[in-house]
Amino acid sequence: xxxxxxxxxxxxxxxxxxxxxxxxxxxxxxxxxxxxxxxxxxxxxxxxxxxxxxxxxxxxxxxxxxxxxxxxxxxxxxxxxxxx
Numbered sequence: 160x161x162x163x164x165x166x167x168x169x170x171x172x173x174x175x176x177x178x179x180x181x182x183x184x185x186x187x188x189x190x191x192x193x194x195x196x197x198x199x200x201x202x203x204x205x206x207x208x209x210x211x212x213x214x215x216x217x218x219x220x221x222x223x224x225x226x227x228x229x230x231x232x233x234x235x236x237x238x239x240x241x242x243x
Contacts, residue, residue, distance in 0.1 A: 186226035210235045
């Protein structure tokens with residue numbers, strides 16, 4: 160009986176880009192938004208609330224997290240006027 164030859168091929172580094180979900184499903188943390196605005200988390204939270212951008216609860220309880228939809232945040236950031 161002939162022994163089957165199995166070649167293990169590592170396909171993890173064949174020029175493939177890291178998979179990312181479509182932009183409409185991407186989320187961002189409040190801390191990240193605050194860093195983009197160079198502001199505190201409480202200020203960023205207040206501004207997002209005033210802009211009508213609602214948070215998304217991911218998970219429950221102590222293990223849960225609050226995120227914001229990236230397309231909504233990006234659109235809001237792009238609409239802000241720069242003051243110099």
